[in-house]
Amino acid sequence: MAEYNLNIPLKKSDVEKLRVGDVIFVSGYVFTARDAAHKMMLEKDASKIPFDPSIMGLYHCGPLMKKSGDGWEVVSAGPTTSERMDMFEDSFIGKFAVNLIIGKGSMGDRTKKALQKYICVYTLYTGGAGALAADKIQEVKNVYWLKELGMAEAVWIFEVKNFGPLVVAIDSHGKSIYDQVKNKIKRG
Amino acid sequence: MDLAKIKLGVVELIKKAEIELPDDVVAALKKAYDSEEGLAKIQLKNILDNIAVAKKTCRPLCQDTGVQTFFINAGVDFPNIGYLKTVITDAVRIATEKVPLRPNTVDPFTKFNHADNVGDYIPAITWDFVDGSDVFITAIPKGAGSENMSKLVMLSPGVGLEGVKDFVLNEVVNAGGNPCPPTVIGVGIGGGADLAMKLGKTALLRPVGVRHHDKKIADFEKEMIKKINDTGIGPMGIGGKTTVLDVHVEKAPRHPASLPVGLVVQCWADRRATMIIHKDGSWEVK
Numbered sequence: 001m002a003e004y005n006l007n008i009p010l011k012k013s014d015v016e017k018l019r020v021g022d023v024i025f026v027s028g029y030v031f032t033a034r035d036a037a038h039k040m041m042l043e044k045d046a047s048k049i050p051f052d053p054s055i056m057g058l059y060h061c062g063p064l065m066k067k068s069g070d071g072w073e074v075v076s077a078g079p080t081t082s083e084r085m086d087m088f089e090d091s092f093i094g095k096f097a098v099n100l101i102i103g104k105g106s107m108g109d110r111t112k113k114a115l116q117k118y119i120c121v122y123t124l125y126t127g128g129a130g131a132l133a134a135d136k137i138q139e140v141k142n143v144y145w146l147k148e149l150g151m152a153e154a155v156w157i158f159e160v161k162n163f164g165p166l167v168v169a170i171d172s173h174g175k176s177i178y179d180q181v182k183n184k185i186k187r188g
Numbered sequence: 189m190d191l192a193k194i195k196l197g198v199v200e201l202i203k204k205a206e207i208e209l210p211d212d213v214v215a216a217l218k219k220a221y222d223s224e225e226g227l228a229k230i231q232l233k234n235i236l237d238n239i240a241v242a243k244k245t246c247r248p249l250c251q252d253t254g255v256q257t258f259f260i261n262a263g264v265d266f267p268n269i270g271y272l273k274t275v276i277t278d279a280v281r282i283a284t285e286k287v288p289l290r291p292n293t294v295d296p297f298t299k300f301n302h303a304d305n306v307g308d309y310i311p312a313i314t315w316d317f318v319d320g321s322d323v324f325i326t327a328i329p330k331g332a333g334s335e336n337m338s339k340l341v342m343l344s345p346g347v348g349l350e351g352v353k354d355f356v357l358n359e360v361v362n363a364g365g366n367p368c369p370p371t372v373i374g375v376g377i378g379g380g381a382d383l384a385m386k387l388g389k390t391a392l393l394r395p396v397g398v399r400h401h402d403k404k405i406a407d408f409e410k411e412m413i414k415k416i417n418d419t420g421i422g423p424m425g426i427g428g429k430t431t432v433l434d435v436h437v438e439k440a441p442r443h444p445a446s447l448p449v450g451l452v453v454q455c456w457a458d459r460r461a462t463m464i465i466h467k468d469g470s471w472e473v474k
Contacts, residue, residue, distance in 0.1 A: 064251040064290040076251040081333045105366040126234035127368035128457045130251040131242035150301045181427045
């Protein structure tokens with residue numbers, strides 16, 4: 001189990017060196033996307049996306065935000081259950097060249113294969129730790145599709161600093177911490 | 189009686205439930221932290237740090253502020269029972285702005301998100317009546333990560349309690365890290381389909397660490413806690429000793445031909461706060 005501080009976008013060599021169980025802290029830009037945003041972005045022409053997802057981390061998060069003056073303040077912003085995005089994620093990674101996903105829960109075999117194919121990593125941030133996560137978000141850079149999708153489903157661009165500890169839960173070598181746990185389960 | 193004052197009290201109740209966990213839950217999480225190591229300990233450290241940050245900065249623990257859910261034990265001699273539903277609904281609207289709460293009520297047909305966390309049948313209120321003139325309102329805002337793992341099953345009575353145990357264990361294993369373990373599990377056994385689910389949720393009102401007064405049921409709870417924690421799913425599903433903080437069971441008589449089991453899963457953020465309103469309108473939030 002190694003620990004790394006990494007800058008977003010992660011280099012290909014960064015992603016490749018990460019193994020299940022490693023702990024990382026990341027700095028740079030992340031964009032939030034839940035099911036509705038995944039679906040919408042997949043339906044749109046890539047040239048119509050108003051930001052560059054390939055230089056950001058993908059954060060499965062539906063934040064609680066508060067208007068503050070002309071801008072927005074993050075109140076609480078932990079991860080949402082990643083499993084809901086599993087049905088979109090392989091196409092999403094392929095289309096937008098994302099190489100860092102932050103979420104919680106687990107993701108299925110489709111995503112696991114896509115992580116291997118496109119060299120991407122799925123990391124876990126502690127579910128429910130929304131206030132703590134908000135503390136590590138330095139700035140709200142932008143928000144897209146707020147009117148169409150609403151606060152929780154909109155795409156928010158955050159600048160984060162030393163965001164973590166994130167646990168590498170599914171790496172780019174086809175290994176998943178959830179498979180390891182499942183294989184060891186004793187049932188009564 | 190000053191209803192506006194009671195309304196502010198309900199806003200305080202919601203705020204407290206969203207920001208501060210009950211002492212029994214925090215104690216159980218601290219105990220889990222002490223017993224874990226490695227990646228599991230990191231998860232519990234984040235959880236405990238989050239509890240501290242939320243309290244210090246007066247912000248909701250989790251961005252999923254849930255669906256506003258209340259259990260009310262109303263004293264039959266309380267003078268203004270008829271107004272309470274309106275007071276609570278208005279308080280949810282105010283709390284949405286003031287706490288704040290995430291807009292979490294979407295119309296299933298139109299997909300319209302009511303920005304105020306109010307809609308048909310929501311806030312979800314369960315009423316019961318007790319002797320006396322005090323009203324007890326418990327708020328348990330319920331997030332989707334854990335609620336999505338809740339389930340009803342109508343078992344054949346022939347499978348007996350062993351069948352109930354298998355069902356609960358399988359569901360918890362299948363849920364893995366999704367409901368943000370370590371969870372609290374509420375199990376309602378008996379009644380009909382609706383009552384079993386309701387009992388499962390009511391079971392969550394009991395503080396963590398408190399066993400059922402009926403020894404048979406208390407033993408069932410203890411057995412399930414051990415069985416589930418022995419699976420090694422652990423905090424956030426990445427392995428560890430603590431998968432549940434507690435299992436609470438409530439039962440009702442069942443139809444001879446039915447064995448309904450309602451499983452209600454609650455995340456580690458086992459949010460719960462209680463308000464008492466006296467007949468003169470004064471109130472306190474605990």
